[in-house]
Amino acid sequence: MKKSQKIDKELTAISLFSGAGGLDVGFELAGFNSVFANEFDHDAAEAWRLNRPSKSHIMVEGDIKDHITDLDKFNDIDVLFGGPPCQGFSVAGKMDPNDERSQMVWLFMEAVGKTHPKVFVMENVAALGLLDKWENVRKGIVKKGEDLGYEVSFxxxxxxxxxxxxxxxxxxxxxxxxDVGAVDQFYKKLTAYKAKPQTAREVILSAGRFGEKDNPQTCTANVSLAKNPVMRRSPYAGMLVNGAGRPIDLDDIAPTLPASMGGNKTPIVDEIALHNANIPNWFKQYHTDLINGKAEPTKIKIPATIRRLTVKECAAIQTFPAGYKFSGRKTKQYKQIGNAVPCRFAEAVAKSVYDAYWG
Structure with a gap:
């Protein structure tokens, strides 16, 4: 990635709905220094602190509604960023407009009004930006921003x-x-940060050999074949196994990692195919045999080399820096990773903000 130019003035930021710090990583790499951060979940807040020991006091843990007045003391902030809870908008959830979590976008906008940053960046699930169901929410966010003196785009x-x-x-x-600039400046800079991703095989292998000290097994959920498999054209879709975790096509990019990982929703890896690109994924042959009527799920045993992604591998897929720490039980660590903004995308956004308005 292109590096941002160094400037004399330290750029300041406020991080809301911080999670374990995926967006924060991007803005830190772009040269922004957070002066306030907030996260409701204890383990996620602790993960944020673990990776920023010198700034641990900046993380204010708790409901943002109880701390919104803390923002009154901040002014002349350069950037306010955050990813309000997305479950209320996600197609993976109930998509309930009355879900309390859906209301967090308005608290984010209230924070914009209090701190009046030069730029604000709010991240959420694609459904919020695409579905007709959320059109009024999108329009409301844009109008609120415009009323506060911003040009807003999504x-x-x-x-x-x-x-x-x-x-x-x-x-x-x-x-x-x-008074700072136009939104188009951001989009023009963002194109410079486009890059080809690694394959799932490449990024999983980069995490180290499975089962060893540097990449221990962290999900012990059994992988069992579905008695009545739901078939799709691809062996990596449908429901060939019990639970929502699906086999990974190692020659493609990884599927979206959900926050519900840690059990049988954790994606599945063929360890043999992982280390031997010329050997087909076990599920590929199984899928073919099912289509041709040559396989009976109740009579087939899954090889012992079929296993689930580790915490470290999931963190690598989400492009967290090597050695990044997570907190709490393993299921909580998977959740922190699944909820995060991929760090490399966060870096592209943050550096584009810098390049557009301070570069």
Whole structure:
């Protein structure tokens, strides 16, 4: 990636709905220094602190509603960024407009009004940016920003276009204070950060050999064949196994990693195919045999080399820096990773913000 130019003035930021710090990684790499951060979940807040020991006091843990007045003391902030909870908007959830988590976008906009940053960046699931169901929410966010003195725009981005080895689409709302510049400046800079992602095989192998000290097994959920498999054209779709975790096509980018990983929703790896690109994935042959009526799920035993992704491998897919730490039980660590903004995409966004308005 192109590096941002060094400037004399330290750029300041506020991080809301911080999670374990995926967006923060991007803005830190772009040269922004957070002066306030907030996260509701204890383990996620602790992960944020673990990776920023010198700034641990900046993380204010708790409901943002209880800390919104803390923002009154901040002014002349350069950037406010965050990813309000997305479950209320996600197609993977109930898509309930009355879901309390759906209301967090308005608290984010209230924070914009309090701190009046030069630029704000709000991330969420692609559904918020695409579905007719959420049109009024989108219009409301844009209007609120405009009323506060910003030019506001939103687009859905394929994070894989920015080097993220994962099928993850996200909407980014960006607001630029009208005395600072125009939104188009951001989009023009963003194209410079497009990059080809690694394959799932390449990124999983980069995490180290499975089962060893540097990449221990962290998900022990059994992989068992579905008695009545749901078939699709691809062996990596449908429901060939019990649970929502599906086999990974190692020659493609990884599927979207859900926050519900840690059990049988954790994606599945063929360890033999992982280390031998000329050997087909076990599920590929199984899928073919099912189509041809040559396989009976109740009579087939899955090889012992079929296993689930580790925490470290998931973190690598989400492009967290090597050695990044997570907190709490293993299921909580998977959740922190699945909820995060991929760090490489966050870096592309943050550096484009810098290049557009400070570069």
């Amino acid at each position: 687009r859905v981005h394929h994070t894989s276009e920015y080097g993220v080895p994962e099928k993850r689409d996200r909407v980014i709302f960006i607001g630029v204070r009208k």
